Each structure stands twice: as C-alpha cells, then as structure tokens.
Amino acid sequence: MTLRADHVAGAFFIAFGLLVIAVSGSLPFGNLASPGSGFMPVILSVLLILFGGTLMVRAGESRPFATLTWSDAKHAAMVVLITMLAIAAFEPLGFITANAAMMFALLVVIERRRLAPAAIYSVGVVVFTFVLFVYVLKTPLETGPLGF
C-alpha cells in the first residue's frame, strides 16, 4: 500500500485527539444535559479522531507522501531557528538589538547578502521602526539594558 499525504495527516489528527482526551482527565465532563468544563474538549477530540479517521479512509484521493516536496524545508527551518533566537533575546536584550540581529542573520546566513549592506539595512529599518512606534505612535516597545 502506498503511504499517502492524508494517511499521515489523518494519523496526526487522531493522535492529537487521543492526546487531548488523555490530558483532559482532570476536567469534569458533566453530562449531556449539564455539560462540565471537559465536555466540549472531549466532544471536539472525538470529532478530530472521527474526521482524521475519515481522512485516512479516503486517503487514496490524496498525493503519495513521497511526492511531497520539501525543498523549502531548509529555508523554513533556518527562519524558525533565527526567529526563535530573536524571541528568546527580545526581553533580555530589547527590541532594537534582538530584531536588528535577527534581520542581519536572516539576510547574511539565509540570503547570503553582503555584510555591510545587510548591517545598514537591518539597523536602519529597526531603528526607524522603533522611533515610529515609540515616539510617533506612542506604543512602547521592549527596551534592553542600554535603554533601547
């Protein structure tokens, strides 16, 4: 049997539904006439399992899993990694440092741009945005140990 995209997707939703039911044990279910706080989550989990199962049953209509293209996965993983680092640095280092570093890294590491233009662009855009939001629009942004 050929493994198809909807086999994988359906299995994911079934597993997710089962996981939610497993962690919902402490929530009172109530009954049909008087639902508790666990009622809707369990009903929705059952729906996820049912729909996931239907997706798997009718998976023949979907593409073979092996034909899904992952050529953009490396780009996506790099963007996620750099953004993760920027989010982690957002509060300790402040908006300007974290975001300028993120943009610089995206341009240099992923897009292979030259260092000087990338640095000028990153710092310029971030500082302009900071001034725009903080001083013009009066919406404060996170500041770091150096006050920006």
Add this chain to the structure above:
Amino acid sequence: METTLHSLYLGFSVALEPHNAWYAFLGCVVGTLVGVLPGIGPLAGISILLPVTFGLNATQAIIMLAGIYYGSQYGGSTTSILMRIPGEASSVMTCIDGYAMAQKGRAGAALCIAAVGSWIGGTFGVLVLTVVAPPLATLAVKFGPPEYTALLVLGLIFLAYMSSTSLIRTLLMASLGLMLGMIGIDNMTGDFRYSFNLAELGDGIGIVPVAVGLFGLGEILSTPSADAVKNVIAPKLRELLPTRKEWREAVMPISRATVLGFIIGIIPGSAHIISSFLSYALERRLSKHPEQFGKGAVAGVAGPETANNAASTGAFVPLLALGIPTSPITAVLIGALMIHGVSVGPTLVNDHPDVFWGFVASMYVGNLMLLALNLPLVSLFVTVLRIPYAYLYPMIIMFCIIGVYETNNSVVDVWIMLIMGVLGYGLRKFEFDPAPLVLGLVIAPILEQSLRQSLIMSNGDYLIFLSRPISLGLFAVSAGLLTLAAISFATKRRDWRATLAEAEAGEVET
C-alpha cells in the same frame, strides 16, 4: 428612512472630521499596501497594526482598521493582475484572467475594471448595510443563546459546505480551531483548561498570534526568496482606461457580483474568498464564450473583484447588527472595539451612534478614496513590489513580532505565533486551508457559552433548539447543507466545488 438619513448625516459629520478622515485615508493606503505585498493578508495586516490603534479613540480605531480591510481587497488585485501573485487569498481568481489581460497589453484596463468593480461592490454593500443593519439589530435583540448557537453552527457548516478543498478537511480545521479556543479559564466554572501553569494562557490563546502565525509567518516559511522573484508588468497611466467593449463586458458581471458578494458576505465564513470563487464560476457558467476564461476574459476580473469587496462590506452586517464575528478579520475588529470599551452587538446603534454611523459613513468615504488612490498611484504601489523579497520578508517577520507582542505585551504570545507559523507551514504542505481554524478559535467561547446557557435555560433539554422558530430555521438550513454535502461525499460526485478546487490548485501559481 428619515431616521436613517438623519443618522447617516451624523455619521458623515463624524467621518469627515479631519482626524477621522485622515485615519480612513491612512487605513486605505496601508490596506492597499497590505493587499499588494505577498505574505501579509488583511488578517495579519490588521493584527499587526492593532496596537497602533490603542492611542486612538474607538471611532478612529475602527475606521482605520476597516480601511485596512477593504483597502487590502483593492490592493490584492494589483499583484494578481501585474504579477500573477495573489496579494491575498480572495484575489486568487483574479490572477487567471487579470494576468492574461496584462500579457495582452491590457493591464491598465484590468486594473481599472477591478478598481471600479471593487468600488461599486463596496459602495453597494455600504448602502445596504446602512438600510439593513439598524432594523436587523432590533430583531437581534430577540436572539437568545439557542439562536446564537444555531447561527454559529450554521456558520461552521456553511463554511465547510462552501469550501473548495474538502468538507472533511474544513471540518477538521474548524474542530482544531474550536479545540484551541478551549484553552484558558472556563467562563462558567472557573476551571483552568490546558494552561499548563502558564498564567498567560489563563485568558486563552489570542486570535492575533494565531492569525499572524498561520497567515503571516506561515506564508513566509513556505516561500523561499528564490521562488519569489517575478516579473512586474507596469502599466502606463494613459493605458488605464478600458475600451467601450471592455466596459460593456464588465457591466453585468459587476452587477451580479455586487449582489452575490454581499449576500455571501452576510453568512459566516471566509466570505470574501468564497464570493470571488463563486462569482468566477457563475460568470464562466453564464458566459456565451466560456472558452475565453483563462485567456483574459473581462468578466473573470470584474466578477471576482467586485464580489470580494461586496462580501467584505456584507461581513459587517452580522458584526454590527448581531455582534457576531463571521470571519477572523471581523473578530479582530470586535477585539479592537472591546479594547476601547465599546461592546459590539444589537445595542451598538443606540449606545454608540457616533461609532456606528461614523464607521458606516467612513466606508462611503473610504471606498471613494480607494478608487482615487488605486488608479493614479498604481505605479507607486508597483514600486513596492520591486523591493527584493530577500529584504522584504525579514521586515515582515519583525512587524509580525511587534504586532503580536504589542497586543498584550507578552512574549508568550510571540512564541505562540512562532508555533502557529510552523503549523501553518505544515498545513500548507498537506493542503489544509487554515482559515476555518481561525474562525473556530474565534467562535469557540461564544459557541460553548451559548450552548451551555441554552441547556441551563431548558433544564438540559436539547429540544429547546427546535422549539424556537429562529433556531429551528437555522438548524434546518444546517441539516439541508449537511445532507447535500453527504450526498456529494458518498457518491463522490464532482460538483462546482471540485472544479473550483482544481482551478485554485492548477490554474493559479501562488
């Protein structure tokens, strides 16, 4: 009628105040840019700019955000026609014939027809909204929890039925969204659900990080910059006017799409997207020359572009009259008003007439501004498209972070956005449309609360939903749609939705 005209006069006096007109203009410009730029749809655009409105009053905030919403519908057509890239999802159908017209040297005419159609659709929508919303709000006072439950269920089923992907996929996404909406404190018992001792999750997952993650970041993750290089066909100003023949070919599609779009806009779901698909299908069905569709048919541009703007305005009817978000975008608008202490619902017209009528009047003004903006300034907007994507997307990620963080000053929200971005990337890979997920998240608390309140009212008797005429009628429509969908599903019969799905997947490169 006299009262409506008097109220509209009040609205215009509010909308034309220099400050308010300025924010309408700003919203229209930003909205057009949001529509033009691939990767930022109206939902992400509005979410990102929501914090900017915190310093404004409620009227200015809603005027500006609504300007972004309908402005993006105008802007989305520009990239569709000139680059065959839909700036946002509702412009997908415009790509097909709009770009074909551009290749024939009729880019200017296509842009002009799209702009005029959008203006007519939008303005007609506002006209009907002006007349319909106040009496509907009076009727809506009679809506109790059973009616709200029935309406929300109908919305979800309608969305699934109309989906061009598949019924099961849409229901899966909606269920997942409803599930995410369960996170946080249960309003009726005070129980914490799935908050994993994170105080920030006590209030649940916000729509902004989810929407920005799924639609903004998710799109960027799926688009390596090498794939984003496209040629731009830049029309000259003197080429903007369509010929007499093109005008004639556009008149009826614009008229039909205006009505069709508005009606679909009222019904919950991603109305502006569905309406453009349906309008395209309708025009192709009615055309004497269906073979011209895909090769530069004027009706293929006029219909979808008019319909999506009419639907955008139609979506404000349930928002303003019932206080029900029929799409993720209107949900964010409700959030914006609530931040300013304005409760949206049937009482809005009476409690805040300046906000209601100022907003309605601003849409007349805004649509006119957009018509004036989009045609002469098309070259300027095209210039934005010349910025290399490699430089553009880091900036978009930065704005995503700002928009999400500023909403609650919470870095947890930014993490949620990142997780949703990865989820959005995965969903695209497996051909799931994330829009029903966001709608599910939005209506989850309202649906659960109205269901449980209904059962409390009836001492646990589910027949309450069938004993009240409005909820009975709404459930009957839901049952009818489900039956139709089940027949199609069981017999594997191809219908117009399958055809549209093929058009979306095959004829349009996104």
